[in-house]
Amino acid sequence: MEIFSGLVQGFAVALQPANLLWCLVGVVLGTVVGILPGLGPPATIAMLLPLTFLMNPSAAIIMLAGIYYGAKYGGSTTSILLNVPGESASVVTCLDGYAMARKGRAGAALGIAAIASFIAGTVGVVGLMLIAPPLAKVALAFSAPEYFALMALGLAMVVLLAGRSMVKALLAMLVGLWIAGIGTDPFSTTSRFTFGRLELLSGIDFVVVAIGLFALGEVLACMEGRDEARALPVPKGLRNLLPTWQDMKDCRFAFVNGSVLGFLIGVLPGAGSTIASFISYGVEKAVSRRPQEFGKGVVEGVAAPEGANNSETGRALVPPLTLGIPRSGTTAVLLAALVLWGFKPGPLFITENQSLFWGLVASMYIGNVMLLVLNLPLVPLFAQVLRTPGFVLYPLILGISIVGVYSVSGSLFDVGMVMAFGLLGYVMRKLDYPAAPLVLGLVLGGAMERALRQSLMMSQGDLSILATRPISAVMLSLALLILLMPLFHKLNAWRLQALEE
Amino acid sequence: MRAARNADLWSGLALAALAVYIIVQASGWEYTGQDGPGPGFFPLWYGIAMAVLCVALVAASVLRGDKSDSVDWRGASRAFALWFALALSVAAFKLVGFVIGFAALCFFVVAVLYRRRAHVAAVVALALAASFYLLFPVLLGVNLP
Numbered sequence: 001m002e003i004f005s006g007l008v009q010g011f012a013v014a015l016q017p018a019n020l021l022w023c024l025v026g027v028v029l030g031t032v033v034g035i036l037p038g039l040g041p042p043a044t045i046a047m048l049l050p051l052t053f054l055m056n057p058s059a060a061i062i063m064l065a066g067i068y069y070g071a072k073y074g075g076s077t078t079s080i081l082l083n084v085p086g087e088s089a090s091v092v093t094c095l096d097g098y099a100m101a102r103k104g105r106a107g108a109a110l111g112i113a114a115i116a117s118f119i120a121g122t123v124g125v126v127g128l129m130l131i132a133p134p135l136a137k138v139a140l141a142f143s144a145p146e147y148f149a150l151m152a153l154g155l156a157m158v159v160l161l162a163g164r165s166m167v168k169a170l171l172a173m174l175v176g177l178w179i180a181g182i183g184t185d186p187f188s189t190t191s192r193f194t195f196g197r198l199e200l201l202s203g204i205d206f207v208v209v210a211i212g213l214f215a216l217g218e219v220l221a222c223m224e225g226r227d228e229a230r231a232l233p234v235p236k237g238l239r240n241l242l243p244t245w246q247d248m249k250d251c252r253f254a255f256v257n258g259s260v261l262g263f264l265i266g267v268l269p270g271a272g273s274t275i276a277s278f279i280s281y282g283v284e285k286a287v288s289r290r291p292q293e294f295g296k297g298v299v300e301g302v303a304a305p306e307g308a309n310n311s312e313t314g315r316a317l318v319p320p321l322t323l324g325i326p327r328s329g330t331t332a333v334l335l336a337a338l339v340l341w342g343f344k345p346g347p348l349f350i351t352e353n354q355s356l357f358w359g360l361v362a363s364m365y366i367g368n369v370m371l372l373v374l375n376l377p378l379v380p381l382f383a384q385v386l387r388t389p390g391f392v393l394y395p396l397i398l399g400i401s402i403v404g405v406y407s408v409s410g411s412l413f414d415v416g417m418v419m420a421f422g423l424l425g426y427v428m429r430k431l432d433y434p435a436a437p438l439v440l441g442l443v444l445g446g447a448m449e450r451a452l453r454q455s456l457m458m459s460q461g462d463l464s465i466l467a468t469r470p471i472s473a474v475m476l477s478l479a480l481l482i483l484l485m486p487l488f489h490k491l492n493a494w495r496l497q498a499l500e501e
Numbered sequence: 502m503r504a505a506r507n508a509d510l511w512s513g514l515a516l517a518a519l520a521v522y523i524i525v526q527a528s529g530w531e532y533t534g535q536d537g538p539g540p541g542f543f544p545l546w547y548g549i550a551m552a553v554l555c556v557a558l559v560a561a562s563v564l565r566g567d568k569s570d571s572v573d574w575r576g577a578s579r580a581f582a583l584w585f586a587l588a589l590s591v592a593a594f595k596l597v598g599f600v601i602g603f604a605a606l607c608f609f610v611v612a613v614l615y616r617r618r619a620h621v622a623a624v625v626a627l628a629l630a631a632s633f634y635l636l637f638p639v640l641l642g643v644n645l646p
Contacts, residue, residue, distance in 0.1 A: 054641075167558050171516055174551045178523060178544070185540040190530055192540060193523075216587075223583050223614065224576025391615040392625060395607040398587060399633050402599075406646045407637075415591055415646060423584055430577065431508050449543040457537035 003129060010358025014366055019059050019359065026063035027367045030070020031375065035078055035385050036393070041071040042329040042439075043218050046210035047397070049337055050404040057341045058356050062363040064337060068330055069121055069313040069364065073371045076113035076306050077382060080106060090309065092281045096294065096301030103297050108243045110379045112251060112299050113306045115243070118372040120259035120307035124314030125364040127263050131315075132350060132357070136322040139347030144454035145466050149475035151448035154325030156479035158437040169437045172428065176441020177448075179204055187453060199413045206336040207408055209442055212418040213435045214329070215401045217425020219394050242376070243299065251303040254284050258307020263315055265308070273312035277305035314364065320345055321357065325444065329436035332443045509562035517555035523548035579614055586610070591646075599645035604630035 013019060033044045045064050052060035075090035080097035093113065100109040142150065158173045182193045183203030194200040243251075258280045265276040284304035285294045294301050317334075319325050324346035326332035338345045343353060350357045375382070405418050425435055459465035467473050523544055531539030590606040604626040612622035637643040 051641075051643075165558075167554050167561070171551065171554050171558065174547050174554070175516070175519070177547045178519070178551075181544055187536070188531065188534075188540045190540040192530070192544065193526060220580040220584060223580045389615075391611040391617060392629070394583075395603075395610050395625075395629055398606070399603055399629065402591070402603075403633065403637055403643065403645060407643045410644065412591070412594060412646055415594075419584070419588055419591060422587075426580055426584070430574070431512050433512070452543060453538045456542075461533060461537060 003133065006133070006354065006358040007129065007362060009355060010360070010362030013058055013355050013359030014062065014362035018056070019062050019363065020366070022055070022059040022063040023066050023363045023367050024370055026066020027070035027073075027371050028374065029063075030067040030072075031074035031077075031371065031382055032385050033067060034071035034074020034076075035382055036388070041068050042210065042333050042436075043214035043397075044071075045330065045333045045337070046207065047215050047400050047404050049207050049210070049333070049340070050408045052337065053340075053408070057343070058359045060341065061334075061338070061356065061360050062367075064334055065317070065360055065364060066367050068334065069310070069367060070371060072121075072310050072313060073114065073117050073375055074382065075309070076117070076302075077110065077379065080109045080113065080302070090277075090305075092277045092305035093302055093309075095281075096296070096298050099295065099297030100299065100302065105297065107379075108247055108299065109302050111243045111376055112247055112303050114372055114375040114379075115248075116251070116255055116258055116303040116307040117310040118368050119255045120262055120309075120311035121313060121368040121371070122365065123259040123263060124311040125361060125368070126314070127311075128314035128317055128364070129361050132318050132322050135318065136347045136350045139323055142347060142471070143469075144451050144458060145469050145472040146475070148448060148451035148455050148466060149472040149479070150323055150325060151444050151451055153475045153479040153482070154319075154323075154444050155440060155448070156482040157325070157327055158440060158483075164432060168431075168433045172433050172435070173437040173441040176438040176443075177445040178441075179209060179438075180442045180445025181449065186450070197413075199411065204417065205405075205408065205414065206340065206442065208405055208414050208417045209421050210333050210336065210439065211401045211405055212421025213425035213428075213438065214333075215397055216418060216422025217429060217435065219397050220422060220426035221429050222390065222394065247299045250298075251300055253287065254280075254300040254303035255307055257284055257287075258304040258309075259311045262308030262311035273309045273316075276308040276312060280304040280308035317360075321349055322347065324349075324447070326440060329439055332436070332439045336443055510559055513555050513558035513562060517552060517559070520548050520551035520555055524552065583610065583614060594646045600630045600634050603633060 014023065029044065029048075030041065033041060044067055048064070048067070052064065055063075076093050076097065079090040079093040080101050083094050083098040097109045097113065100106065139150075155173060158169050178193070180203075182200055184191050184201050191201055261280045261283060262273065262276040265279055281294075281301060281304050284300050285291045288294065288298075288300060290298065316327055316331050319327050320331045320335040320338075324335070324344075326335045335345055338349075343349065343356070401418060402415055405414050406412070408414070428435055428438075455465055456463070465472075466476060527541040527544035527548055530541030530544075532541045532545065533539055586606055586609045590602040593602040593605070607626035607629050608622045611617045611625045612619055617625075633645070638645055
């Protein structure tokens, strides 16, 4: 009943004309971003973050979330037309999607990807709606030691953000903790790591780091190649984009498989949407009556991974909104956005901001419908985005990044900091250091230190307080277990194989 | 092959230097006081963790020998060229303003990095700079650098 009344309240917020418009802006922008190889959702959200300060928070979060799940829809377009995944979770879609496009069935592949994304996206939102409120109620019992353990658990998630080397991911996370510590210590007012610069006394703005690492870092990385992508043609006319009745019949199990498996696998610590898309593809192939056809252009090979990829969105928003811990680079940026707007993501977030939370949930239902309605007829138009030349796109991103940062602080020092973090982001890419763990450390660092120091103040310096309280002990054990997971050789080999593929 | 080993080695050493800096700085701040842990408590521990991981990275790099993947630096010159151009244009903002500095940056990207003709570069640079001017200060009331 509580969920039903919340949803009614949410639709009242999401259906306001202004919010509908921002939802539309978000999903269209997200689709475009998903289509453009290289420019990901975290970079786009980080770039647009400064502009959202002028907006109503409900409208802003609706738009930013729209970018997030819209990008997942768009990611399939490049996989199918270019054989280039817009994001890692769309890698599997390339196998059969591109093969279908080469056979002249690009329209059916794009259509089935949109339908699978819609079904799975809706399943993900139902999951968010059902899981988030009870989880937040459990977290209300938390005190400082539990919060510290929760932050430690959040940092342990570095395992799923790590690339080939866990040591490098951990180092990136520690650099994030260090950056979070720059500025004035809130307990003692001691200035830390400020290099004598007055500008650093209030710390480094998250927007500066996020825009530098993601937006500028990606532009520098994309600058390495001068070749423009060549996409396969999209058939004209809506009828040619609609899958046949036989396609829909062939995909009926794939829709369920992708949606449910994607959601369930994503809940497990250590697994993300990339792994989920691989597993759902594997399951689909295993139960198929024509497994030998997989990889040669079967429609189920597109529906299952696309569903698994899209069911993740709703679920991925559960930890940031209810516990205040992000699970990916994008959710870290969304979490930081909430903090910058003056909210406190965590157990009380849903209770204190009912209209914001339920408005977001309702907007995701609406956004999924918008994406389905828009994506089918507009795919040929979106495909034109792929023809935007790099020499127009990249200066545009640079300009928006500079203006975005300057509009927040009015300081050229911050623009200089963006450049420094951009260079850092690029060098990290070259040396195979993942950027997401750094953002995770940056987002959680301040809260983690605060919780640790408050815990030790409670226990008069006795560290055992963290291990003797049951919830804290369980979460710390879980964090340790997650961190040790890659040591189990088979599991690590499986993770590396998925990354390799 | 050798480049990658060097990359891990040198990045490990650079991060080790950062770890030493963090530990030295944190040692100068109060570790624990009457009210509990001081400002040096948390940085000291993550500084130590960073140092330990750097030792692991450097040691693994040395022991691994030539088995590591290589880092491709071939395309890096274009990326670094863009970064330097961006640095110059940001430095020029104070003197010539955003619109001119940004137009110059766009011209450089189109004409030099993408090797398009000068008139194409000029059109793209002018169009982008004018769009920014019209969108941000004129329409949205957002100040440009």
